[in-house]
Amino acid sequence: NAGVTQTPKFQVLKTGQSMTLQCAQDMNHEYMSWYRQDPGMGLRLIHYSVGAGITDQGEVPNGYNVSRSTTEDFPLRLLSAAPSQTSVYFCASSGGLAGGGIQYFGAGTRLSVL
C-alpha cells in the first residue's frame, strides 16, 4: 500500500499562476483533508471532504478550490497564486472511527510563490 501520495513534492510558481496539488489515497478512506503549515502558525485546515461529492471549508479556504469526484483523489487547486500561499501543504486521510480515528498524512508539497 502506498498510503497517501502527494505530488509534486516541490513547486515554484509566479504570482497569478494557477496549479493543482494532487492527493491520492489507496486505503478506501471516506475522509480527506488539506492543511497548510507555516512557521509559527502550526497546521491549519484549508478544506476537507467526508466522502465523494461532499466538501466543506476549513479555517483558511480563500484562494483554494477542491473537488472530490472519487473516493481516492482529493486535488487542491490554487486559482491565482499569491506570495501569501507560500507554504508546506499536507493532505491527510482517515477511515473514521472504524479505523480508530488515525489520520494518515502525505509527505507534503513545498510551494513557493514568487
Next chain:
Amino acid sequence: KNEVEQSPQNLTAQEGEFITINCSYSVGISALHWLQQHPGGGIVSLFMLSSGKKKHGRLIATINIQEKHSSLHITASHPRDSAVYICAEGGSQGNLIFGKGTKLSVKP
C-alpha cells in the same frame, strides 16, 4: 472557534528522562489527537482519544475532559524521540484544529 494551546514550546531533555507535553483547549471536543512530526517533515498520528488514557510502547496519552486538558508522556526518552509533537482537536473525520507544536530535543 476552539483554541488549542500547547506547552512548553520547546523542551530539551537528557536521554532517559520522563517527558510531559501539555495541551489545553477552550471548548468541548469530540476527540483529541497527538501527532509527531519528524525532523524531515513527515507527520505520523500517535493517538486519538476522547476519554481516559492510551498507551503505545513508551508513549502514554491522557485526557481530562472536565479540565479540558491532555498530556503526552514519554518514558525513558531516547534521542530518536526528538521531533515536534502536535496536539489537535477534532473528530475522526479529519477537520482538525491544531496546536502550534512542542519541539522536543533529547540529548544523549
